[in-house]
Amino acid sequence: MPSTTIFWEQLKRSFAITKKDIRIYYSKGPVVVFGLIFPLFLFLAFTIGRNLSAEELFPGLIGMAVFFTATSVGPAILPWETRSKTLERLACSPVSIWAIFFGDILASFIFGILISLVPLGIALIIGVEIMDLLTLSLGMILATLCFASLSVLLSVYPPTDIPATVMMLSSLIKFPLVFISGVFAPIEQLPEWARIAASLSPLTYFTDLARYAINGISYYSVSVDLVVLATFMSVFLVSSVKLHEKFLPQRFS
């Protein structure tokens, strides 16, 4: 069978895994509510009393919504499936490891995009003017894919079957990433050391893009933001597949 045919066939099987993930993990009321409420409340906690306009608030809010929704469930899927003994069933089916994890990433991506459309819609309803919708949309797609890949990467190690362990460890990475990303204040207002730290987080580049799309001002150029986001996405995507290939057998020992 030609390799392109095999690739498309495997991609179709990825979609089956995506459908399964959405049915089992994402279409639950509490998950949806958490995806909507958590970023909003975290954002409000840091912005109330600062007398900022909706245009100034929105880039940080959409950044947090995309980040938290796309990374909310992904890390727990693998330990959960290890524990419930369904991972072994997937591993012995004729689906490549990349296709299994791409399916998981795609489910996180779809959930992240759909939930993030809610704050975007609210922003439009309350009169936030988006100057460059195309850049914002492109940035959202790249960022959501990037964070969805990160969420699957976070479940690589330790190869445990306890979802709480992975969720705790992933929180240790997720929260510092939010705090260094210029979500609560524009990057140019940060001290030098914080700007260097911010440059290490993919969320910085999406928030910067969102600021550009709404206010026309950004710290980095749009092309830098897009290229860096795409680079982070590629690194997370490839490393999550490669590392899962390496550590997956340990889950069956």
Added chain:
Amino acid sequence: MSIAVAVHNLTKHYGDITAVDHISFEVKQGEIFGFLGPNGAGKTTTIRILTGIIKPDEGTATIMGHDIEKEPLQAKQIMGIVPEMSNAYIDLSAWNNLMLIGELYGVPKKQRTERANKLLEKFGLFDRRDQLVRGFSKGMKQRLILCMALINEPSILFLDEPTSGLDVESAKMIREIIKELNSVGATVFLTTHNMDEANRLCDRIAILNHGMIAAIDTPENLRMKSSSLQSIEVSFDHSVSANDLAKIPCTTQVEKMGDKIKIYTSDPSETLNCIMDYAHSHNMRIITLNTLAPSLEEVFLKLTQTKHEG
């Protein structure tokens, strides 16, 4: 007959422990091949290697000519699998579980719908098809897992302890289905603890112990080969001392069982003559006399215990 499974020098280590130790065997197409062994013998590790879940440290395994390491997708495509430690998705309905597995095997929608309907009917799950698996009994779950293994109409079926812990009715149904599938040409690779099941279902059996093949043959040949386990069961019209009978040549062990005595012998014919002589010389009549081949369970215990003691 062509070869369905060819295993050569297969080895798997977990740290210092050798779970599978340079085993080699072949399974012919259309065979029901039993894989027996005590807990920790390496059965599940072997089946996990054969189904592509883990990689061996040494050796090769081919499924219908496809090397499981080099062509895993092609090899897995023609398998149906009931793993020992596997489960259906409890938050999906029986129907959605079947559709998922059908999609993972690339079965076109029309075919997987038709097959799912037939399988659910056959396994008595059709009326429960839209219910979440969470509410299923163990027997129902196992029947569903077997349906999932059959949705791609596999040429070879790997079953790891398929009837373990099931109610009598579900276990019987699964055994009948195995026989039925085999009768239409499917090769079956079965691991089980149930000697009676292995004896009734399998064309050939491999007994695995400490990661190595202790014996491999048909159930009948395995029993016949264990000459020291052949026995004669005898009862007399007078009570006799088991110690007297232990002196009969070729006797390996004597066991008193109520009013009968079971004499294990390596030469049943010679022992039979000696028993007759003994009865005549002691002026006794023989009430019952049976020559017994060893049960598969006795063969299994002998092979696994011998190795263990060794």
